[in-house]
Each structure stands twice: as C-alpha cells, then as structure tokens.
Amino acid sequence: MHSLRFGLSLSALLFVTIAHAADYNMQPGLWEVTTSSDLLRLVPHIPSGQMQDIEALAKDYGVDMPQIANGAAISKVCITQEMANQKTLPNFYQAQAGCTTQNVNRSGNHYQLAFSCNGADLKGNGSAEGNLTSAQHFTGQSRFSGTLQGNPVNEKADIQAKWLNTSCGDTPPM
Template sequence: MRRCLFVLSLTSMSFAAHVNAADISIKPGLWEVTTTSDLLNFASQIPAEQMNSLNALAKEYGFDVPEINNGAAKSTTCITQEMAQQKILPGAVQNQAGCSVKKVTQNGNYYHMAFTCANTELNGNGTAEGSFTNAETFSGVTHFSGSIQNTPVNEQANVNGKWLANSCENTKTSK
C-alpha cells in the first residue's frame, strides 16, 4: 500500500504542473517544485530496502524520486527556452503513470484540468488547479479519488513552483 501511495503522490506532482499558462511568460531556467500531502508523511516510515524498490518503480514511470522531508517532496526541473516559449510549466508530463488529461480550462493566470487514471496501480479521477502569481511562481492543488491497488483513496496534494536560476548547467534535476 505504501508503494501505491507513493506513486499517487508522484502522479500528483506531475499533473499539478501540466497546463499552459495563457497570460504569463514562463521564465526559462532552473525551477523548484514542492509538493505537500498527508501521504508524503509516510515516506520517512518506509524501510531503506522498500525505498529502493520505490525508486525503481518511480523510474519505470519516468520519475526521479525527489527529496522528501516532513511531508514535502522537493524536486528541481529545467525549463528550456523552447518550453518557456510554449508555456509548458515545470514538471509538465502527459500520460504519466497511465493517467491522461481529459479537459483543460484556463482563465487568465488560473488553470483547471480533469484527469483519469486507469491501470493496475491507480484507478480513478482527479483534478488539478492553480494559478501563476508571476513568471517565476505558481501554486495549485491536485485532488484524486479512486483506488490504489483496489484500496479506496481520496487524496489531495498542494504544489508550489518557483524559479531559481537562469542556468540549469551542472545541476541534477528530477522529472
């Protein structure tokens, strides 16, 4: 069960940042994305051997496991000039962990999307919404209701992103 909770938390991180910002020019460079949720509080209770298995599982889904402390997962990602011109937010992914975006709406700096997950790990529906404060910060929340390995779950994750630097060189980044 902990493995699946971890996958859901990683999925929440990716969807919370999967929208084009209509009225904001996103700054290219190094970004930090912080996700907080009750589920992430369990990460410190996972034995090292299990954590290694979770890291391997996350890599299967295209993630690098971020640093997790006190219920918060912090990761960094690089936004290229091309991504910034296309207004792709930090951490943006499609079809991550077998989930797909169904509907995206935008109104100024605010975004809202609905997504569906249908696989052996996650089965259910969710939403992600948030807004850009400026070209260097965004915040949002992701909700998911469904099941994880046939165990009912109703989870929420808060996501915040901030621009750190112009250059991503010599910096290890997470997806």
Template sequence: MRKILCTLLLGFIMIPAYAHQHIRPGLWEVTTRSDLLALVPHIPAEHMQQLSELARRYGLKLPKIENGAATSHICITETMANEEAPGYFFEQRSGCTVQNATRMGNRYRLELICNNQHFQGNGTAEGTFINPENFTGSTEFDSTVSGTPVHASAQTAARWIGERCTTTKSLL
C-alpha cells in the same frame, strides 16, 4: 477622487495583461505537500527501494521528501513555458495524461487521467501564476492502488531558480 479613480482604472487595465504572462523557462524548484507524503518516514526501507525502482522504470528519480513535502528541480524549456496551462508538471512525471487544460488570466485548471498497471484514477489540478517566477496550486485525486481506493490532495508551490538547467534534465 479623480486621481484614485484613474489609479483604479489603470489597475484594472494592467491586471489582465500581467495575469496572462507565461512563466520563465529555466530551472524551477517545485515543492509539494500532502498528508500522504507525511507518511513516507513510516514506510519501511525495502518498500521505499521498490518505489524508487518503479519510478526509475518510468524514467524518474524520487524527489527528496522531508516533513511531508517533496522537493524536486525541473527544467522548463521555452516551448513548455509558452504553454497556457502547466500540464508538463503532471503528464511526464506521473504516468498520467492531462485533459481539458484551460487558463483564464493567471489561473489554470486541468484534469488528470491515470490508467496503468500500478494504479488507476482521476483528479483535477488548479493553480495560480503569481508572476512569471512563482506559482501555487492544488491537486485532488481519487485512485485505486493495488485494489485499494485512495484519495489524495496536495498543495504545490513552485519558484524559478535560474535560466540554466545544469542540475536536471528537461521533462520533454
């Protein structure tokens, strides 16, 4: 009984220390799944070209989209890795701003505010750092695109690939 109690106590002591570790800098693979992404195969080629052009104007490249999931590679710098909440996954890539980013233990939460000529909206993103090389999250977003209300939700999983960012540029 004493051994079990000591093990549990040690576990409770170690969890907060482990939970607040920062993610590793380097190359990350981020996979996002949503119902909206599942519609991509039904978008005519000329519209996809327009979306690619729009993304390029923001300095972005559309990720590979298959089976309702978008997969991209992102270079996380040391500075970015030391941030409490991963606002950099949203702010630089979507044209939105991040507000009220918080972190408690291994969980993060942030608010997204978008107000540009193409769409307006707001939402929340929250997730869990599983360990320094993996995290998962979800996003809920309400917006207006060309005057049409749109609600979107997405699930994200990210994994660290390696220290060197040879295949992509940093977000910063």
C-alpha cells in the same frame, strides 16, 4: 510505497498542465517544485527495502527521487526556452501512469482541469487548479479519488513552484 508513487504522480500531473494555463511565459531554467500531502507524511514509515523499490520505479519513469521531509516532496525541474515559448510542457510520465487530462480551462493566470487515470496501478479521477502568480512562481492544488494498486485513495496535494536559476545544471529537461 503507494503514497510516494501517488504523491509523485499528482505533482507531475499538476506541473505538466500548469504552463497551459498562463498568460505569463514561464521563466526558462531550473524550477523547484514542492508537493505537500498527507500521504507524503507517511514516507518515513516505509521500510528501507520498499524505499529502494520506489527509487527504482522512479528511475524507470526517468524521475530522480525528490527530497522528502515533513510531508513534502521537493524536486528540481528544467524548463527549456522552447517549452516556455510554447506555454506547454511534455507529458512527463503522465502516459506511463495511465492518466489523461481533460477540460483544461483558464481565465487569465488561473486554470482548472480534470484528469482520469486508468493504468494498471492507478485508477480514478481527479482535478487540479492553480495560479501562475508571475513568470517565476505558481501555486496549485490537486485532488484524486480512486485506487492505487487496488487500495482506495482519496487525497489532496498542495503544490508550490518557484524559479531558481537560468541554468539547469545537471537537471535534464523534462
């Protein structure tokens, strides 16, 4: 349960900040975000009752449970034209997790940032960096060191995102 919640948190934090960093305007529409981490590799070992709790928690944050396979969580995200024009994204569930972003720096299409979390469940510090390689693709990495529900965490996540379609279909904007 802890690993999935943490993996989703890292993914959200990185995706929330990516648009701040680019000279490119992100292509509005449906995006696919793939987050890979060692913690996500543990998901197949989570008992089904705990997985149901995780799914309920994700819904509480307004997140549909991503597909998880081979240590990666794959989710769909809708970026509106307004979000793309502003080169910024809403905070998703960053505030609910008790996290804030600081020291956002960019150079061209490369960005770096720091984040700290002081929520009830998640405490610690992390960093993220990445590159928007085009209006339709970005890559990045996030690191975090702290605790999740009192358990020590020192984890890295790799993120890849690609634009899929101008229509978001059933996926609501973030």
